[in-house]
Amino acid sequence: MILVFAEQRDGVLKKASKEAVSEGKRLSSKLSVPVAALLMGKGADQAVDEVKKFGPDKVFVMEGASLDQYSADGFAEATANVAKEQGATVILFPATTMGVDVSPRVAARVEAGLVSDITGLDVADGKLVAIKPVYSGKALATVKFKSDIQMVTLRSNVFPLEENSSAPEVTKVDAAGISPKGMVVSTELKEGGKVELGEAAIIVSGGRGLKGPENFPLIEEVARLLGGAVGASRAAVDAGWIEHSHQVGQTGKVVSPVVYIACGISGAIQHIAGMGSSKFIIAINKDEDAPIFNIASLGIVGDLFKIIPALTEELKKLA
Ligand SMILES: Cc1cc2nc3c(=O)[nH]c(=O)nc-3n(C[C@H](O)[C@H](O)[C@H](O)COP(=O)(O)OP(=O)(O)OC[C@H]3O[C@@H](n4cnc5c(N)ncnc54)[C@H](O)[C@@H]3O)c2cc1C
Known part of the structure; x- marks a missing residue:
């Protein structure tokens, strides 16, 4: 069986x-x-x-x-x-x-x-x-x-x-015979209502290129409009801009969404380890030599602070 x-x-x-x-x-x-x-x-x-x-x-x-x-x-x-x-x-x-x-x-x-x-x-x-x-x-x-x-x-x-x-x-x-050595007394859901990273079909991820925690709402809005989840590089997590539960990569979560949008992420091997099997990768980066473009299905070379608001406006029209 x-x-x-x-x-x-x-x-x-x-x-x-x-x-x-x-x-x-x-x-x-x-x-x-x-x-x-x-x-x-x-x-x-x-x-x-x-x-x-x-x-x-x-x-x-x-x-x-x-x-x-x-x-x-x-x-x-x-x-x-x-x-x-x-x-x-x-x-x-x-x-x-x-x-x-x-x-x-x-x-x-x-x-x-x-x-x-x-x-x-x-x-x-x-x-x-x-x-x-x-x-x-x-x-x-x-x-x-x-x-x-x-x-x-x-x-x-x-x-x-x-x-x-x-x-x-x-x-x-x-289940009467099951006797766990330790029991969880209670659990609390931290982010009620948001899409879980591991299960999301669309992930919008932010890296050091976002410059600070105050700019994460930019990608959160895109994720919300697309019904997706928010991911992050370790650089963003280590800087304290977003919680570790959002980290994608070797020491974060391994994800494989249908669409992965990497915003201001260079594409270090440890990050790719967590998202390289995504079906369609869109990278937004101002450096045309950024390694993320080597695995991207669609690469946008430019300033994310101009591209993401323009994308958000277009998505709002479709919503
Ligand atoms: C043992 C080990 C484990 C690790 N595990 C992980 C892991 O699990 N996940 C992970 O992500 N990393 C991991 N790392 C870290 C990894 O090596 C990189 O340091 C990290 O991924 C870099 O994050 P980043 O791409 O956000 O930052 P950076 O490499 O600094 O890249 C920032 C990018 O933003 C672009 N940018 C800047 N401003 C703009 C703008 N205005 N518009 C558009 N683009 C812009 C830049 O051109 C650059 O490409 C690990 C490292 C080690 C040694």
């Missing part, structure tokens, strides 16, 4: 989970084994209808007091238990913050090989073959498994969504 950890929050299925279930479905035809989605934590039951749209043969729903608040070891124990009971040979996770936190703990518990943050997946001789960007995205490694159980985390916005309605068997799994 292929088991897909389908992350949900308060009954809302993450887009990255839909991508993972879609990929699980594609793999299930290649491997000729069924695919199951695992929903866990508070609200899991409400996410069943949504996950069904992506074609799982089975859905496991695990709710209970020990899973009401997220904990890495509680969720890992619960996932590992289901994987063992069902004899899962392939386990897919979305490479979300939660997926990255839980998956290695599951891998250790079920003695699986784990390839993280992959951008391609295929099957050869009945085993998975994963494509993983390495050296800050400069090369792609093709990774094969020696272990019997094979696990991967899938980079967001890379694997296509495929609706494939099914009528799966839905099974409630008892």
